[in-house]
Amino acid sequence: MTVLERYEEIRSRMAKAAREAGRSDEATLVAVTKTFAAPDIEPVLAAGHRVFGENRVQEAQGKWPALRAKHDGVELHLIGPLQSNKAADAVALFDVIETVDREKIARALKAEMDRQGRRPRLYVQVNTGLEPQKAGIAPDDTAKFVSLCRDGLGLPIEGLMCIPPADENPGPHFALLRKLARESGVTRLSMGMSGDFETAIGFGATGVRVGSAIFGSR
Numbered sequence: 001m002t003v004l005e006r007y008e009e010i011r012s013r014m015a016k017a018a019r020e021a022g023r024s025d026e027a028t029l030v031a032v033t034k035t036f037a038a039p040d041i042e043p044v045l046a047a048g049h050r051v052f053g054e055n056r057v058q059e060a061q062g063k064w065p066a067l068r069a070k071h072d073g074v075e076l077h078l079i080g081p082l083q084s085n086k087a088a089d090a091v092a093l094f095d096v097i098e099t100v101d102r103e104k105i106a107r108a109l110k111a112e113m114d115r116q117g118r119r120p121r122l123y124v125q126v127n128t129g130l131e132p133q134k135a136g137i138a139p140d141d142t143a144k145f146v147s148l149c150r151d152g153l154g155l156p157i158e159g160l161m162c163i164p165p166a167d168e169n170p171g172p173h174f175a176l177l178r179k180l181a182r183e184s185g186v187t188r189l190s191m192g193m194s195g196d197f198e199t200a201i202g203f204g205a206t207g208v209r210v211g212s213a214i215f216g217s218r
């Protein structure tokens with residue numbers, strides 16, 4: 001199958017999952033293009049898709065300015081860890097930053113947004129499995145952290161994002177993220193990847209991040 005055929009298949013599986021969950025709204029597909037270059041991405045852009053995710057600021061800087069020059073209306077999401085010294089570049093390049101996970105980075109983003117006059121929408125990443133090697137706010141600290149970002153710093157926090165532990169049933173993690181969003185007063189839920197996006201849609205994902213199922217293995 002070509003990239004475009006796999007893209008179309010993911011779209012129809014998403015629609016089916018939404019129907020089966022009794023949802024009238026559709027989740028946004030964030031097509032994750034990390035490690036892939038323009039020749040793989042172009043067919044999806046040509047088909048009209050506009051929402052993409054990258055996990056590294058520098059890698060995204062290397063390919064997206066040229067792709068954006070050719071295609072209007074691209075919405076680029078940062079879905080990987082962000083260091084404070086990259087906050088300026090991230091604010092300049094991304095439309096959505098899904099990985100706000102500590103006060104230091106929240107403050108760095110605030111300073112850069114004020115300086116650049118650009119306001120990417122933000123998500124707080126939650127470490128639902130409390131995995132030591134994984135980024136994210138602990139579930140118990142999420143509502144307080146969202147409040148600090150939104151009410152304390154005035155940041156445009158839209159939702160929560162999680163990456164469940166690879167070896168666990170993701171359902172309980174998606175349910176937890178949904179509950180934390182409700183408690184935190186945000187409405188967007190970025191959850192679900194190639195292996196579990198249909199499950200995530202069943203649990204109310206508003207955005208799924210799918211890479212390898214469209215572009216191939218990395």
Ligand SMILES: *Cc1c(COP(=O)(O)O)cnc(C)c1O
Binds near residue numbers: 210
């Ligand atoms: C790579 C990545 C994805 C996409 O993963 P696939 O399994 O290739 O769909 C989703 N979310 C994050 C945070 C990623 O880094």
